[in-house]
Structures are given as structure tokens and as C-alpha cells.
Amino acid sequence: MRQLPEADRDAIRIAQDPKFARWLEQITATGGCAHPVHLSGSTTAHDSATGEILHHYDTRTEPGERLLVRCRNRRSTVCAPCSRLHAGDTFHLVRVGLVGGKNVPDTVRHRPRLFITLTAPSFGPVHRAGERCRPRRDGGQCEHGRPLGCGAVHDVTDPVVGQPVCADCYDYVAHALWHAHAGKLWDRFVIGVRRQLASASGVAQSRFPDHARLSFARVAEYQKRAAVHVHAVIRLDGPAGPTDDPPAWGTTDRVIEAVRASAQRVVVRTAHSPAVGDLDLRWGVQIDARPLRADGLGPDGDAVAAYVAKYVTKGAGETGAGTDYRLTTWDDIDAAPVADHVRALMRTCWRLGGLPEYAPLHLRAWAHTLGYRGHILTKSRAYSTTYSALRAERADHMGHADMPKGVTERHWRYVGSGHTPGAALIAAGIAEDLEHSRRLHAEAGEEGRRSQ
Numbered sequence: 351m352r353q354l355p356e357a358d359r360d361a362i363r364i365a366q367d368p369k370f371a372r373w374l375e376q377i378t379a380t381g382g383c384a385h386p387v388h389l390s391g392s393t394t395a396h397d398s399a400t401g402e403i404l405h406h407y408d409t410r411t412e413p414g415e416r417l418l419v420r421c422r423n424r425r426s427t428v429c430a431p432c433s434r435l436h437a438g439d440t441f442h443l444v445r446v447g448l449v450g451g452k453n454v455p456d457t458v459r460h461r462p463r464l465f466i467t468l469t470a471p472s473f474g475p476v477h478r479a480g481e482r483c484r485p486r487r488d489g490g491q492c493e494h495g496r497p498l499g500c501g502a503v504h505d506v507t508d509p510v511v512g513q514p515v516c517a518d519c520y521d522y523v524a525h526a527l528w529h530a531h532a533g534k535l536w537d538r539f540v541i542g543v544r545r546q547l548a549s550a551s552g553v554a555q556s557r558f559p560d561h562a563r564l565s566f567a568r569v570a571e572y573q574k575r576a577a578v579h580v581h582a583v584i585r586l587d588g589p590a591g592p593t594d595d596p597p598a599w600g601t602t603d604r605v606i607e608a609v610r611a612s613a614q615r616v617v618v619r620t621a622h623s624p625a626v627g628d629l630d631l632r633w634g635v636q637i638d639a640r641p642l643r644a645d646g647l648g649p650d651g652d653a654v655a656a657y658v659a660k661y662v663t664k665g666a667g668e669t670g671a672g673t674d675y676r677l678t679t680w681d682d683i684d685a686a687p688v689a690d691h692v693r694a695l696m697r698t699c700w701r702l703g704g705l706p707e708y709a710p711l712h713l714r715a716w717a718h719t720l721g722y723r724g725h726i727l728t729k730s731r732a733y734s735t736t737y738s739a740l741r742a743e744r745a746d747h748m749g750h751a752d753m754p755k756g757v758t759e760r761h762w763r764y765v766g767s768g769h770t771p772g773a774a775l776i777a778a779g780i781a782e783d784l785e786h787s788r789r790l791h792a793e794a795g796e797e798g799r800r801s802q
Contacts, residue, residue: 360772369413374780376418377773381431382781384774386418391762398757416765424662424726425674431781439740440727441659444567444583447592447734448642448651454592454734461595462586462602463642465654466609468539469634470528470577474520477513479506479574484515494518512574513691520691522698525577528631529721530711531618532570532578535631536724540564542612543584543605550608551599562596563587567729570722571661572672576692578722579634581658583642583733584609591732602641613637623707662727672696673718683717695720 354362364370380386392408409417426433442451448463450456477483477500486499496516504511514520528535548558568582586605588594613633620629642654673686683696699721703713716723769777 357771357775360770361775362772364770364772364776367413373413374776376413377777377780378784380418380420380777381435381784382777382779383418383420383431384429384777384781385421385423385768386777387421387764388414388416388418388766389762390416390765391760393761394759396757396759421767427674431784434785437659437662439737440662441655442740443729443734443737444658445651445655447565447567447585447729448583448654452735452739457595458585458587458592459644459651462600462605464584464602464605464609465640465642466582466584467579467636467638468536468582468613469579469636470525470532470573471632471634473522473525473528473575473577475515476520476575477502477504477508477510477515479504479508479511492516492519509689512576513689517691517694520694522694523626523702524629524631526695526698526702526713526721527620527626527629527708527711529578529719530708530713530716530723531620531631532580532722533724534618535616535633536568536580538616538618539612539633540566542616543608546608546611547586547600547604550604551597560589562600563589563591563594563732565591565730565733567658567727567733569658569661569727570724576672576695576720581661583654583658585733587732592734606639606641609639610637621707621710623705625705626702658727672720675718676715677717686718692720 353359364373367373377383377386390409392406392410394403394407395405396402397404409415420432420435421429422436423429423432424436446452446454447458449459475484475498481503483500483502483504484498485501486497488498490498492498492515494516496518498515500515544558544564545555547553547562547564548555551561553561564584564586566582566584568580570578570580573579584605585592586596586600588596614637616633618631620626620631622628642651672692673688677683677686677696677700680697680700683693683700686693686696688696696717699713699717702708702721703711703715703717711721712723713721768774
């Protein structure tokens with residue numbers, strides 16, 4: 351008689367547990383999280399005046415004497431249910447800063463707002479999709495004896511797209527160091543925009559905060575060539591932030607001019623290295639700045655927010671530009687399931703990470719992301735709401751707002767994470783059912799809007 355697989359046997363064991371129904375409630379509450387965190391402890395709420403116990407919860411009554419909570423991992427390759435939730439939160443976080451809501455007035459939709467894209471510079475020719483890749487009439491060769499051009503027509507799914515025409519000509523050192531300094535480039539870009547706006551309006555640069563405030567939300571995306579580029583929403587307010595109108599000189603056209611000027615001028619110089627020398631790092635020549643208009647012409651807040659949210663759940667591993675786990679040895683690089691181009695960038699990060707002048711960059715620790723060490727999404731404080739506020743609002747919506755008010759004592763500790771094989775099987779089924787219900791609800795809503 352054929353034996354059932356281990357996961358099926360374990361699922362049957364869990365289903366036969368007397369506390370299975372409560373365990374199922376916990377898994378459903380996490381949305382079918384693929385790698386939940388296990389907590390043990392208690393919460394007790396006392397009346398602040400009388401000391402009377404208003405509410406007490408203890409995990410000793412729970413299955414396994416533990417409470418399961420979401421892992422909250424944003425990467426879809428790690429936990430699809432939590433990544434969908436994170437993408438939804440990102441959508442609202444970005445949208446609120448464009449059209450208002452939560453703690454942001456809806457008057458922001460009439461402010462100067464831009465959707466911008468900043469790219470990395472060229473580190474060497476790479477294969478492109480679409481029409482003929484890199485046609486050359488002279489048929490010349492590089493110093494390594496390889497053709498300088500490519501007359502093929504590549505499909506977007508062709509693995510060669512984004513790979514160097516000649517790997518020996520490609521400047522892997524500059525690519526890795528550009529990634530390591532991308533955060534500093536962005537910071538200086540934002541400072542440059544403020545300075546450009548101040549100069550164009552005749553305001554002393556040091557007095558700019560007294561007249562206007564620049565707010566933003568940005569997301570980093572890996573291109574086919576494994577180089578990060580940045581999508582960002584920029585909004586100009588008055589000095590008090592979203593509740594304050596910008597000065598009369600703060601027009602959309604002037605902000606566009608400031609963005610382009612700053613992106614073209616900002617430079618970050620690397621630390622001097624006897625092996626590498628000094629590098630001046632800049633943004634690429636492709637700079638896109640599109641105004642977001644309140645009259646419905648052009649991209650709107652929902653479309654831009656959805657576009658940004660799409661990228662925030664993608665890790666380096668999903669895009670093929672690295673892995674979603676850290677590399678701890680040189681052998682880990684050899685074993686990584688990546689293209690040769692990406693592997694070469696990892697090795698470059700590892701080598702550069704061994705040089706004392708680049709120690710502050712922690713390149714070996716970030717070799718799995720090709721030297722890029724910034725957050726995937728960042729925002730300025732006054733742009734919109736926060737992830738914490740959105741999570742608190744969701745908790746209130748789910749009924750936790752009905753908890754008695756008073757002095758609360760909490761005693762919690764981490765006791766584990768993840769699922770057994772059978773639990774993972776059940777959780778995956780719950781996640782699939784919840785996602786199916788979500789899609790049906792979204793389709794019904796869309797159908798209702800079309801019929802109006």
C-alpha cells in the first residue's frame with residue numbers, strides 16, 4: 351500500500367487535533383501567511399482608576415500555547431499573502447500623497463506634482479529588445495576581439511537582453527560602486543531640487559524651508575541590465591507641508607526645470623582607492639518628469655500609486671538581478687541561480703568589499719543586491735501617512751478597536767516561525783481561497799462601476 355506524502359500525513363494530524371478550529375482561525379487571520387511568527391505571552395488591560403481587570407488574553411489557551419502573526423515580508427517570492435498586503439498598503443500610502451485622505455487634505459491634488467524616473471548611467475553596451483539590437487555598418491571589433499554591434503532582433507524574453515555585448519569591456523566596478531552610492535545620489539538630488547527652486551525664485555537657499563516644502567515617495571527598480579533606476583512622486587507644498595499651499599512661484603513647470611537641472615548636475619565622488627582611483631558618479635542621461643494633473647489628463651494618482659506598488663513587492667531574486675538572501679562566502683556566489691552578468695557584479699562587490707577604503711559601503715553584505723543598499727521604498731516625513739498608521743487602522747477595522755481602554759500590560763516573546771509541512775499545505779489553500787475571493791470582489795466592484 352502506497353504511503354501518503356509527509357505533508358498530507360501532517361495535514362491529517364493537524365486536522366484531527368481538538369484545537370484545529372482555533373488554529374484555522376489563526377491561519378485565516380494571518381491571510382494564509384507562508385512564514386508566520388510564533389509568539390508566546392499575555393496582554394492584560396486594567397482600569398486606570400480601580401485596577402479592575404478589563405480584559406486578559408493569554409496564549410496558554412491557544413493551540414501549541416502560541417499566537418501566529420504575519421511575517422510582513424514584502425517579497426512575493428518569500429510570502430505572497432503578506433506581499434499582497436504590503437502592496438496594498440503601498441498603494442494607499444502613495445495615493446494619499448497625491449489625492450488626499452487619512453491625514454492629508456484633498457487640496458494636494460491641485461499642487462505641483464510630478465512622476466519622475468531617474469536611471470543609472472551606461473556602464474557599457476548591452477543587448478536590447480525590440481528592433482535590431484545594436485546595428486553597426488563598420489563591423490568593427492572591440493579590443494577583446496568581439497563584435498562591437500549586434501544585428502539580431504531580440505524578444506523581450508530573450509535571456510541575452512540586458513547582458514553586455516562584451517563582458518570584458520563592461521565597467522563592473524563603476525556599476526557596483528554606483529549602486530552603493532545611489533542613496534547618496536538621491537539625497538543630493540533632492541537637495542539640488544530645493545536649491546534650484548530657491549535660485550529660480552530669488553529666494554536665499556537657506557530660507558527655502560520658510561517658503562516651501564518638497565515631499566516625495568520613491569521606489570527602486572532593477573532594469574534588465576541589473577542596474578537600479580528610481581521612480582518617484584514629488585509634490586511641492588507650502589512650508590507647513592500638505593496643509594499649506596505652495597508660494598505663487600512654485601509652479602509645475604518650475605519644479606520640472608528644477609528636477610532636470612538637479613539630475614544633470616549632481617555628482618558623488620567615491621573614496622580614493624589605489625586600485626580603482628576616484629570615480630565621479632552621476633545619474634544617467636535618461637530623465638523623465640511628467641506632471642500629474644487634477645483635470646484627468648495624463649497619469650492620475652491611482653495609476654501612479656498602482657505602478658509604484660507593483661514594484662515594491664519584487665525582490666532582487668524575482669527580477670533576476672541578485673538573490674533574496676545574503677551571500678556569506680565566495681562559493682555562495684558560484685552557487686547562486688543567476689545570469690553570468692549578475693554573477694560578475696556579485697564577484698565585483700565581493701572583491702571591492704575587501705578593500706579598506708570601501709569598508710563603510712559594506713559591499714560584501716550587499717553583494718546579493720549587487721551593492722545597492724537602500725530601501726526599496728522611501729518617503730519624506732510629510733508626504734503622506736505611514737505603514738504603521740495603515741496597519742493600526744486595519745487592526746481597528748478588524749475589531750481590535752473594541753478592546754477596553756485602560757492601563758495595558760504586555761509580556762510577549764518570540765518562540766519560533768514558519769510552518770510544518772502539513773500546516774504549510776493548509777495555509778497555502780487558505781491563501782489561495784482568500785485571493786480568489788479578493789479577485790471576485792474586485793471584479794464585482796469593477797463591473798458595478800462600469801454599469802453606472
